[in-house]
Amino acid sequence: MIETRAAAAEKRAETIHEILRGNEVTIVAHVPDGGHAALIARCEHDPAMQTVVLTTEEEGVALAAGAWLGGLRAVLLIQSSGVGNIINALSLTDSGKFPLLMIVTMRGEWGEQMAWQVPMGRATRSVLEAMGVMVYEAERDEDVAEIMEAGASLAFGSGLAVAVLISQRILGTKKFD
Amino acid sequence: MPHATNGRTATLHRRELVARMLAERGDMLVISGLGNPSWDLAAAGDNDLNFYDLGAMGSAAALGLGLALAQPSRRVLVITGDGELLMGIGTLATITGPRPKNLAIAVLDNEAYGETGLQPTHTAHGVDLAAIALASGFPIAQTARDEAEFTAALPLLRNAPGPVLVVLKIVAEKLKIVSPPRDAAYVKSRFRKALLGMP
Numbered sequence: 001m002i003e004t005r006a007a008a009a010e011k012r013a014e015t016i017h018e019i020l021r022g023n024e025v026t027i028v029a030h031v032p033d034g035g036h037a038a039l040i041a042r043c044e045h046d047p048a049m050q051t052v053v054l055t056t057e058e059e060g061v062a063l064a065a066g067a068w069l070g071g072l073r074a075v076l077l078i079q080s081s082g083v084g085n086i087i088n089a090l091s092l093t094d095s096g097k098f099p100l101l102m103i104v105t106m107r108g109e110w111g112e113q114m115a116w117q118v119p120m121g122r123a124t125r126s127v128l129e130a131m132g133v134m135v136y137e138a139e140r141d142e143d144v145a146e147i148m149e150a151g152a153s154l155a156f157g158s159g160l161a162v163a164v165l166i167s168q169r170i171l172g173t174k175k176f177d
Numbered sequence: 178m179p180h181a182t183n184g185r186t187a188t189l190h191r192r193e194l195v196a197r198m199l200a201e202r203g204d205m206l207v208i209s210g211l212g213n214p215s216w217d218l219a220a221a222g223d224n225d226l227n228f229y230d231l232g233a234m235g236s237a238a239a240l241g242l243g244l245a246l247a248q249p250s251r252r253v254l255v256i257t258g259d260g261e262l263l264m265g266i267g268t269l270a271t272i273t274g275p276r277p278k279n280l281a282i283a284v285l286d287n288e289a290y291g292e293t294g295l296q297p298t299h300t301a302h303g304v305d306l307a308a309i310a311l312a313s314g315f316p317i318a319q320t321a322r323d324e325a326e327f328t329a330a331l332p333l334l335r336n337a338p339g340p341v342l343v344v345l346k347i348v349a350e351k352l353k354i355v356s357p358p359r360d361a362a363y364v365k366s367r368f369r370k371a372l373l374g375m376p
Contacts, residue, residue, distance in 0.1 A: 027246060050246060053274050055267030062236035063271075066208070066243025069228055069365060071373045074243065092233040092240070096361035 005172050008141060012170075013038035015145045016103065017046070020075055023152040025101070026050060027067045027074035029060035035105030035171045036077045057082035058089035065098045073156060076102040080109075080124040080165070081117065090131040093161045100161040101152055102133075111173035128163050137165040144170065187346045188323060191285050194345055195256060196221040197327075198283060198334060203252075205335070206244055206372070209357075210237035210257030212292040214285055218256055219357035225371035228364055229357045235265030238282055242272050245280035248372070252279050254334060259286040259344075260298045262306060272340050273314030281334045281341040282310075286320075287349040295349055310342040318342040 016039050020028075028043040028051045030036060043049045054060050057078045064074035078086070083104060093100045107114075108121020128135050134154060138147045147164055155162040168174075195217040199207065207227045209218040214237075215229040228244075230237045241255035262268075262284055272280065288301035300306060310318035317337055321327040321344070330343045358364050366376035 027243070050275065052242075052246070052271065055270050056265075058233075058236065059239040059242075059265065059268050059271050062230075062233065062239035063243035063246075066240040066245075067247045068243075069240075069368055069372075070206075070244045070247025071369070072243075072247040089233050089236055092230065092236055092361070095232060096365045098365065 009038045009171075012141060012144055013042050016148055017042045019145065019148045019152060021046070021048065023073065023156060025073045025075045025152070027052065027063070027072055028077065029054055029063050029074055030077035031057060031079070031082060033077065033079050033105055034174075035079065035166065036103070039103075040077065057085040061086050061089035061093060061100065064100050065092050065096060068098050073099070074101075076100065078102060078104055080104055080106045081120045083124045083127055083163075084120050087127060087131055090133065090161065094132050097159055098161070099155045099159045100133075101155040102161075102163040103148075104163050104165045105171055106165055106168050107174070110168040112168065113174065113176045124165065131161075133161040133163050135163050135165060137167065139167045139169050141170050187287070187348045189321070189327060189345060189347045190350070191217050191287070191345075191347045192220055192352060194285070194327060194347065198254070198256070198331065201335070205252045205254055206248060208237055208241045208244065208253070208255045210234075210255070210261035212258060212261070213352070214256045214258050214261070215357055216352070216355045217285065220355040223357055225367050227357065228368050229361075231359060231361065234261055235268075237261055238265060238268040238272065241280055241282065242268070242275070242277065245277035246275060249277065249279055252281065252335065253277075255280070255282045257282065257284060258291065259284055259288060259300045259306060260290045263299055263304070266309065269310050269313040269315070269342070276314070276340060278338040278340070280339050281337075282343070283334055284342065284344045285347050286344050287347050289349045291349070291351070295351070307342060307344045315340050315342050318344075320344040320346060322346045
């Protein structure tokens, strides 16, 4: 069966939302993002979840640490470009050994047509790893659920910073024509 | 050009203000920003329900926001400096999305970067942090420049439905470092144990 891109995005959002619920994530910090749009909309309509729009991604790193101090679990939904904004904020996560779950939609890799996205897309994994974040990457839609489960388990079970990258190969490459 | 209320003409002293803010802290949860505000908080007395944000400059207010959302029945007080808040100034906009009533921010504003040699911050050139907070949607934001204004602001920080921001214009002074525990993982686990009963 050939699914449309939108239907696939909706299904993926449903899957991730269920996994977040199953892992007792109740605070969803995010920046506006096309790749995360369906998931954000789902979380906004979930009375068990509180969504917080950030002005810049590093706020979400601190917000997640504060939520954990207060006994709640948060997720941070960002884009690969935003990984560049969170580097120093990860000092808080690492020094305090706070769990941190991030879902990162990728730009600047698979078939990218906007060269400006490429530098940060190319550096996303190495920047995260340099700051001690465990990185999982989903390149196929059918792997997303398993990788998300493993990422959430690693973050909240072992108290680690974890990023799950979702490739443009899954999301669809933005067209500029 | 220096602002009329710069640190040289201020009369309030940071250590005394922080000690008085915390004198009747009750079950308040307290976050301090890096540098002097954390030394001030430690000088007022280390406490299991303090978390000292000793790095990640610009993150104290967002840390307080996350804590306030997780603990809506507890007062959360963020004590930070003007330079630290300026580095994450957008967080004032982020806070007014969820608008937690239990969040208060006290800004110790000496109009200088105290940890690096008292170079002037933007508030020395007239940037008004309370006005930015008001324009961002904080229901209460004001500046205290003397004893009477500080006394009037104290109950706002402790009890007023927030988010509240109070800028405290203080003397720019270099004081002895009073270090809190610098192991953030220990301080985090201690905080959670005291608040939640589990590290």
